[in-house]
Amino acid sequence: MKLLVSPINTEEAVAALNGGADIIDVKNPKEGSLGANYPWVIREIRDAVEGKRPISAALGDFSYKPGTAALAAYGAAAAGADYVKIGLYDITTEEQAYEMLTGIVESVKDMDVTVVACGYSDHERINSINPKLLPAIGEKAGVGLVMVDTGLKDGRSTFEFMTEEDLIEFVNDAHSRGLETAIAGTIKFDDIPALKRIQPTIVGVRGIVCGGDRSTSIKQELVEKLRSEI
Numbered sequence: 001m002k003l004l005v006s007p008i009n010t011e012e013a014v015a016a017l018n019g020g021a022d023i024i025d026v027k028n029p030k031e032g033s034l035g036a037n038y039p040w041v042i043r044e045i046r047d048a049v050e051g052k053r054p055i056s057a058a059l060g061d062f063s064y065k066p067g068t069a070a071l072a073a074y075g076a077a078a079a080g081a082d083y084v085k086i087g088l089y090d091i092t093t094e095e096q097a098y099e100m101l102t103g104i105v106e107s108v109k110d111m112d113v114t115v116v117a118c119g120y121s122d123h124e125r126i127n128s129i130n131p132k133l134l135p136a137i138g139e140k141a142g143v144g145l146v147m148v149d150t151g152l153k154d155g156r157s158t159f160e161f162m163t164e165e166d167l168i169e170f171v172n173d174a175h176s177r178g179l180e181t182a183i184a185g186t187i188k189f190d191d192i193p194a195l196k197r198i199q200p201t202i203v204g205v206r207g208i209v210c211g212g213d214r215s216t217s218i219k220q221e222l223v224e225k226l227r228s229e230i
């Protein structure tokens, strides 16, 4: 499994890189679970990583705004992102999700970018689309990766909202459709044995490598510890 770590600035990005992260995911926790950072920060982090690892960019926890999402994806790709991650937060229907995703795919089709469709394991408490529907929608829309994260960051892990069986079904369905997968959402060290059984392509983290509080900074030694255990 690959390790995706979500820094907010170049200092954290270098700590993640030196700690062994496989993907450097630029985000802004102040604007939500998949909060978008500024395009110049994406560029600065890309420069700091020096091409040693791919760069991912969170676009935001979106409501139904396909045009805004497509423009955000284009901007993130132009700023240097290799992956653009859309949070389907206030998306409640398959039709809405499909339109959001096809707009983003069209927006970056001429750029070497992977579109990541992110649903939320705690979808019921935020009234969002069930992430188990995303592999089929994502395949049809032309995304490259589907992901689950938690929409609310209150310390509760994705595993409190989706069972191991749910996540195995999600991952296996996506992989059977030729899509990569990522599991995130307040992942804890205790979740690692289950993640090893589920085998997503990517494990995405922030809080655990900050020492538990995602509002503090990333510690290289915690990235090293996590990298060695997954």
Ligand SMILES: O=C[C@H](O)COP(=O)(O)O
Pocket: 004, 005, 006, 025, 033, 034, 149, 150, 153, 184, 185, 186, 187, 204, 205, 206, 207, 208, 214
């Ligand atoms: O990969 C990014 C996710 O939002 C993970 O963040 P978290 O581990 O603090 O929930």
